[in-house]
Amino acid sequence: MIWIVETITQKFDNLRTLMKGSSSILIEDGKVNTKALKKAKLEMEQLxxxxxMQGIFSLRQVEHAVLETSGMVSVMEKAREEPVSKGDVLEDYEKNVPTYLxxxxxxINDRNLKLMGKSKEWLLDELQKLNYHLEDIYFAEWxxxxxxxxxxxxxxxKEK
Known part of the structure; x- marks a missing residue:
């Protein structure tokens, strides 16, 4: 069956997308494409x-991300976030810390707030200081x- 599908998609380009699907841009210019995320039936935590799995631990690091037809995600990091050898550049540097959605x-993700040792009130106060209202936020990472x-x-x- 696999051989038949591969042969058909190689011979007939117009059937390739129908049978195998096409890639989706999930993050473009550092912004999450919510329409593509919903179309792929992915939640933020799944993204x-x-x-x-690609070694990216914060959405802040991503310039572009593409969901490939294989289900894997290809990522282009923001230039300023690309890895450098800290030992070559700095004598003292900060330890890596996790990010929380x-x-x-x-x-509000109560579980992550609890892991952080923070409360809902703290979160709402911090968001207010940054001039954000909870109902306007697609995601917030800390x-x-x-x-x-x-x-x-x-x-x-916007999906293109």
């Missing part, structure tokens, strides 16, 4: 898992060293 599609990385619904990229 973050796929990125972590604290808001996903307007919902780390001890970098603070918040937030994308509102207004900032989500």
């Amino acid at each position: 973050r898992t796929l990125l972590r 604290v808001v996903e599609e307007k919902d 780390s001890k060293t970098d603070g918040f990385f937030i994308q509102s619904y207004q900032e989500t990229s």
